[in-house]
Amino acid sequence: xxxxxxxxxxxxxxxxxxxxxxxxxxxxxxxxxxxxxxxxxxxxxxxxxxxxxxxxxxxxxxxxxxxxxxxxxxxxxxxxxxxxxxxxxxxxxxxxxxxxxxxxxxxxxxxxxxxxxxxxxxxxxxxxxxxxxxxx
Amino acid sequence: xxxxxxxxxxxxxxxxxxxxxxxxxxxxxxxxxxxxxxxxxxxxxxxxxxxxxxxxxxxxxxxxxxxxxxxxxxxxxxxxxxxxxxxxxxxxxxxxxxxxxxxxxxxxxxxxxxxxxxxxxxxxxxxxxxxxxxxxxxxxxxxxxxxxxxxxxxxxxxxxxxxxxxxxxxxxxxxxxxxxxxxxxxxxxxxxxxxxxxxxxxxxx
Numbered sequence: 001x002x003x004x005x006x007x008x009x010x011x012x013x014x015x016x017x018x019x020x021x022x023x024x025x026x027x028x029x030x031x032x033x034x035x036x037x038x039x040x041x042x043x044x045x046x047x048x049x050x051x052x053x054x055x056x057x058x059x060x061x062x063x064x065x066x067x068x069x070x071x072x073x074x075x076x077x078x079x080x081x082x083x084x085x086x087x088x089x090x091x092x093x094x095x096x097x098x099x100x101x102x103x104x105x106x107x108x109x110x111x112x113x114x115x116x117x118x119x120x121x122x123x124x125x126x127x128x129x130x131x132x133x134x135x136x
Numbered sequence: 137x138x139x140x141x142x143x144x145x146x147x148x149x150x151x152x153x154x155x156x157x158x159x160x161x162x163x164x165x166x167x168x169x170x171x172x173x174x175x176x177x178x179x180x181x182x183x184x185x186x187x188x189x190x191x192x193x194x195x196x197x198x199x200x201x202x203x204x205x206x207x208x209x210x211x212x213x214x215x216x217x218x219x220x221x222x223x224x225x226x227x228x229x230x231x232x233x234x235x236x237x238x239x240x241x242x243x244x245x246x247x248x249x250x251x252x253x254x255x256x257x258x259x260x261x262x263x264x265x266x267x268x269x270x271x272x273x274x275x276x277x278x279x280x281x282x283x284x285x286x287x288x289x290x291x292x293x294x295x296x297x298x299x300x301x302x303x304x305x306x307x308x309x310x311x312x313x314x315x316x317x318x319x320x321x322x323x324x325x326x327x328x329x330x331x332x333x334x335x336x337x338x339x340x341x
Contacts (some may be wrong), residue, residue, distance in 0.1 A: 050176075050212030076303060077214040083255055084217035088224070102243060 005112040006036035007105075007123045008010055012056055012073040012082055016043035022104055023056035026111040036114035037063035051077040053085060059133025060092050068095030070110055072127060074103050095120060101127035137235040142332055143199040144188055151181035156260065157324060164317040168304040172213060173317040180211040180219070180227035196236055200227030214302060215318060218252055218265065219325075225251035249273050256301060263297040263311065265318035272326045280330040283319035287326035291319040 013019040019042025027035055044050040060069050069092065069100065073079050082098050085091040095131035097120060106127035113126035154161070162174030184203040193199045204224030208216050226248030230236055236244070249269045258264045272287035292315065298320045299311035302318075 044212040044329065048212065051216070053208045053216075077212065077216065080214050080217040080255060081208065084221045087221070087251070087255065 005067040006117065007067045007110075007120050008040040008060070008065060008069040009036060009110050009114060009123070010056065010059045010069060010071045011038070011040050011041075011042070011103070012059075012071060013042040013103065014049050014050060014051065014074055014076075014078060016040070016047060018042055018074070025104070026107045029108050029110040030115050033115065035111060037065065038111055038114075039063045051081040053081055053091070053094045056082060056085065057091055060096055064093040064096075066095075068097065068123075069093050070081045070097055070099045070114070070120060070127065071122050072099050072101055072103055072106050072110065076124060076132070083130050097124060099124045099127045102130050105130035105133060137237060138196065138241060138333075139235045140194060140196055140199060143196040145332035146241045146328055147181070147184055147188055147199060147203050149331040151185045151329055153324040153331075154178055154181045154321065157320075161317050161321055163200050164315050164320055166315040168299060168307055168311045169317060170213075170303060172327060173215060173321065176211045176213045177219075177321055178214055180207045180216060183207075183210040188277050190323060195230075195232055195234055196241075197227040197230035197232060200224065200230065203227075214256075215265075215321070218318070219321075222248040222252050222269075224248075238280075239277050242273060245269075245276060246273045258301040261299045263294045263299040263319070264301050265316070265322040267291065267294045267297070267316065268319040268322035268326065271324075277327075280333050284327040284330045287323040291315060291323040294300075294319045 011019045012023045013020050019040035023038050023040045039062050041055040041059040046055055060098045065070055071082050073082050086098060109130045110123050110127040158174035158178040161177060162171055165171050165173035183206045187202055187206050193202050200223045204220040208220030226244045229244035229247040258266055260266060260270050268287040268290040271290040272283040275282040275286050294316040296312060299305045304311045
């Protein structure tokens with residue numbers, strides 16, 4: 001994997017503002033150099049609560065640099081929509097992967113790792129690791 | 137034999153049934169979900185009607201794959217990818233044939249239901265759409281009426297169950313006593329098969 005190609009990250013939430021805000025939070029916390037591409041795909045195309053396959057597909061295309069795309073999702077229809085898109089095989093870029101991670105914490109770990117040049121496996125491992133961060 | 141027109145009539149009859157029953161589906165969803173199943177399904181199948189009119193697919197398989205793709209794009213809730221996967225996989229299983237037998241449809245729908253099972257990770261008795269679809273697929277080879285009755289009975293049979301999947305599962309014991317909205321809409325989808333076959337297919341052999 002060429003070092004100028006970074007893993008792209010897509011955040012799929014039921015809510016547009018939630019997805020946008022988590023992108024902003026992750027970028028803010030991962031700053032210190034150029035960050036990997038990250039896009040929000042929140043809510044429906046009409047701006048309501050839910051999941052839009054179109055928004056997910058556009059966001060994934062936007063962040064794809066050829067090094068893979070990690071998709072982090074919140075609940076229900078976000079999970080099922082991304083899974084069904086992956087199962088079809090032609091709706092997401094090659095190397096797109098649903099990453100099982102906590103949405104906010106995972107997004108930050110994923111972005112830090114991708115920005116440092118980590119490959120898709122490293123990004124997935126970092127995001128999934130966020131489940132192990134105990135708060136009590 | 138079931139031709140492309142039969143599959144268009146199936147989708148149109150489903151859209152009409154969903155439109156007619158949207159309020160009831162939403163009421164069922166209000167009890168154990170987030171009260172949008174009727175409006176989501178209505179929006180999805182209206183889009184299916186639209187695209188089938190515009191693009192005029194020429195095989196049974198493409199009618200269903202096109203319908204499935206548009207459900208995933210337009211529904212917004214979990215029923216989008218679930219119904220979208222059901223129809224798309226059923227369509228793919230039908231292949232390029234221009235006409236199919238009821239048995240081939242039964243097999244293909246079985247493949248679609250299996251894909252839904254895999255996607256959602258639910259099983260029979262979890263109080264989901266599968267509780268209507270699984271018994272319907274089992275008897276679909278016999279007649280569409282038998283499938284419709286089995287789906288209806290399956291949907292009603294979800295009332296005493298405790299939800300183990302989806303948003304209703306958060307309610308635990310409180311999900312008992314309500315019919316699952318997904319099973320109810322699946323019964324409409326299966327019932328529309330009999331409607332599509334009714335007037336022009338002569339009601340079977």
